[in-house]
Amino acid sequence: MERDELDDDRPMSVRCAQCGECPEWESLSDGYGERWLGVCRCGRMQAFLPDQPAVESKDALAAFLLGAGREISAPTPAWIRLFMRSLEQPWNTRWRYSPEPCGACAERVCFVLQVCPRPYWLATCRLCLACGRATTAYSQPWQNLHELAVSGSVWAPPCLAVQRLRNCVFRPFARLEAPN
Numbered sequence: 001m002e003r004d005e006l007d008d009d010r011p012m013s014v015r016c017a018q019c020g021e022c023p024e025w026e027s028l029s030d031g032y033g034e035r036w037l038g039v040c041r042c043g044r045m046q047a048f049l050p051d052q053p054a055v056e057s058k059d060a061l062a063a064f065l066l067g068a069g070r071e072i073s074a075p076t077p078a079w080i081r082l083f084m085r086s087l088e089q090p091w092n093t094r095w096r097y098s099p100e101p102c103g104a105c106a107e108r109v110c111f112v113l114q115v116c117p118r119p120y121w122l123a124t125c126r127l128c129l130a131c132g133r134a135t136t137a138y139s140q141p142w143q144n145l146h147e148l149a150v151s152g153s154v155w156a157p158p159c160l161a162v163q164r165l166r167n168c169v170f171r172p173f174a175r176l177e178a179p180n
C-alpha cells in the first residue's frame with residue numbers, strides 16, 4: 001500500500017471543530033471494524049470510522065465503542081457519564097489510554113488517571129469504558145508505602161473503588177499532568 005493511502009486511514013491530521021487543536025487519537029478494532037476516538041484538550045470528542053469516513057456521529061464515544069449505527073439508545077452507563085463529564089470544565093481530566101486489557105472483561109478500552117487524593121498520597125485510577133470496572137491504587141511512593149489496589153464495578157450504590165475513582169476525578173487534592 002502507498003504511504004498516502006495509509007495516511008488516508010488515519011485521522012491524525014483532523015483538527016477539533018470546536019477549538020482547532022489536534023485531538024489525541026486512540027483506536028480499537030474488533031469484529032465491527034476499526035474505530036478511532038479523538039479526545040481534544042477542550043473536551044470535545046469525535047469518532048473516525050475508516051470504513052465510513054463521511055459519517056459524523058452525534059455520540060462520538062458510543063460510535064467509537066460500538067460502531068456507527070449501533071449507538072446506545074438505552075440510558076448511558078454511569079461510568080461513561082463520569083468519563084464524559086470528567087473531560088468537561090472545570091475538571092478537564094487528562095486521562096491516559098492504557099492498552100492493557102481490562103481485568104474483568106478483557107476489552108482494551110481502559111483509561112488511567114493519576115492524582116493526589118490527599119497530601120503526600122498518589123492515586124492511580126483505572127477505568128474500563130466497556131464494563132465500568134474501576135481500580136484505584138493508593139500509595140506514598142516517597143515512603144515506599146503501597147496500599148492494596150481496590151477494584152469493583154458496582155456503580156449504584158457505588159463500591160469503594162468507584163467512590164475513590166469519583167473522588168479522584170471530581171475532588172482531588174491536586175492533579176498531576178499526564179505524560180504525553
Ligand SMILES: [Zn+2]
Binds near residue numbers: 016017019020042044
Ligand atoms: Zn478542541
Ligand SMILES: [Zn+2]
Binds near residue numbers: 129130
Ligand atoms: Zn472491562
